[in-house]
Amino acid sequence: RHKFWETQPVGQFRDAADTSLPDGAIEPPTPLSEVRADPYPLPAAFEWLTCDLDDDALLADLYSLLAHNYVEDDENMFRFNYSPAFLRWALKPPSFFRAWHIGVRAKESKKLVAFISGVPARIRARDDVVRMAEINFLCVHKKLRSKRLAPVLIREVTRRVHQENIWQAAYTAGVVLPTPITTCRYWHRSLNPKKLIDVGFSRLGPRMTMSRTVRLYKLPDAPLTPGFRRMELRDVAAVTRLLRAYLAKFVVAPDFDEVDVEHWLLPQEDVVDSYLVESPETHEVTDFCSFYTLPSSVLNNATYATLKAAYSYYNVSTKTPLQQLMNDALIVAKQKNYDVFNALDVMENESFLKELKFGPGDGQLHYYLYNYRIRNGIKPSELGLVLL
Ligand code: YNC
Ligand code: MG
Numbered sequence: 001r002h003k004f005w006e007t008q009p010v011g012q013f014r015d016a017a018d019t020s021l022p023d024g025a026i027e028p029p030t031p032l033s034e035v036r037a038d039p040y041p042l043p044a045a046f047e048w049l050t051c052d053l054d055d056d057a058l059l060a061d062l063y064s065l066l067a068h069n070y071v072e073d074d075e076n077m078f079r080f081n082y083s084p085a086f087l088r089w090a091l092k093p094p095s096f097f098r099a100w101h102i103g104v105r106a107k108e109s110k111k112l113v114a115f116i117s118g119v120p121a122r123i124r125a126r127d128d129v130v131r132m133a134e135i136n137f138l139c140v141h142k143k144l145r146s147k148r149l150a151p152v153l154i155r156e157v158t159r160r161v162h163q164e165n166i167w168q169a170a171y172t173a174g175v176v177l178p179t180p181i182t183t184c185r186y187w188h189r190s191l192n193p194k195k196l197i198d199v200g201f202s203r204l205g206p207r208m209t210m211s212r213t214v215r216l217y218k219l220p221d222a223p224l225t226p227g228f229r230r231m232e233l234r235d236v237a238a239v240t241r242l243l244r245a246y247l248a249k250f251v252v253a254p255d256f257d258e259v260d261v262e263h264w265l266l267p268q269e270d271v272v273d274s275y276l277v278e279s280p281e282t283h284e285v286t287d288f289c290s291f292y293t294l295p296s297s298v299l300n301n302a303t304y305a306t307l308k309a310a311y312s313y314y315n316v317s318t319k320t321p322l323q324q325l326m327n328d329a330l331i332v333a334k335q336k337n338y339d340v341f342n343a344l345d346v347m348e349n350e351s352f353l354k355e356l357k358f359g360p361g362d363g364q365l366h367y368y369l370y371n372y373r374i375r376n377g378i379k380p381s382e383l384g385l386v387l388l
Helices: 056-069 084-091 149-162 193-198 210-216 233-247 258-265 322-335
Strands: 046-050 078-080 101-106 112-125 128-140 168-173 182-190 228-230 252-254 272-278 285-293 296-298 309-312 340-344 359-370
Touching: 046 112, 056 078, 056 084, 056 112, 056 128, 084 112, 084 128, 101 149, 112 149, 112 168, 128 149, 193 210, 233 258, 233 272, 233 285, 258 272, 272 322, 285 322, 309 322, 322 340
Parallel strands: 128 168, 309 340
Antiparallel strands: 046 101, 078 296, 101 112, 112 128, 112 252, 168 359, 182 340, 182 359, 228 272, 272 285, 285 309
């Protein structure tokens, strides 16, 4: 049973068989004057803190809360280690709301003990472009778990999103809640197989030696596609056109304009990287690929403290076959010393995963919409949205 989630306007498990319910908003917006004016109450020892991520000291506190208390794998061997620069990028897109960067701190020590965030986005579901909040970085300090703080954080971010006259949200989680619109799997492509095996991320295959494994995953030293180069500011318009045309194919996808593309896809060192193919003859931009940088801390290993992981972001192929494009993405990630390249089975990713020697991970990523129903859900290949 879900004592909290049963009270929320989300697809309820009990309604799964009801085909009469229409797609779209589950409940209508309420007048802004009826949105609760005051923050929800916290236990007496704690207070709300609207976070200023331009404040380096605060950003360092958030980084540290997440580095020690955020998402771990099922076996508690690795924990996400989002960098401060990444957090600033993820949380300060065009027209972000500072009020949606919500901390909880201990009144006495002023220590940051919990966090939740939203950023504004336009997300299209079928032919409906909806203003939404993308909710991420929900975290409660390990010592404060199972005390029902998470529902208070979720209610408070919901209240602050409603204050901006926004009534829908998108989020992902590793846990099953009512009700996923789709369930995706991560696939992993070894770039540095020896280290991945040493830290327990992967295992030597049956009848494989280390040297055979290293050979199996070896990549060329430089990208193979003529005209493959890093994206620059001057490419924003061309990339936006490519991406908009491509994302139109999916049932749920972001509605990116040039301002969004400049923020979300223009390369930033060790945060996000984008490459494109510019035709050597016509100088037309025909293909595009991108990944973001999210290291994981290696817990309890004497040799290695972190794994450097690249995560496939948005990729568009119109001329270079997608598999060839992604092979070049693997090559540049290897050149830049990433240990592993991860990709979800969203969009057309299935078409290259096996061929490029990605292996399926354990653990699933469930995608959710708040106050928006999509009857029967969608397939991962119908999803054109990657959250960070
Ligand atoms: C989760 N990940 O089911 P019920 S993902 C949502 N997302 O409620 P307590 C979650 N709900 O089932 P704890 C959730 N995890 O009784 C748990 N819940 O109805 C629900 N982990 O609360 C859970 N970060 O405070 C239950 O649990 C209730 O102390 C229990 O805290 C949970 O960012 C958590 O995985 C996750 O830090 C904070 O375990 C804690 O365990 C933790 O007793 C490690 O809570 C880090 C971690 C989650 C990453 C993410 C997306 C979050 C989406 C939140 C929902 C947004 C809704 C839309 C709002 C805007 C709407 C508009 C308009
Ligand atoms: Mg709690």
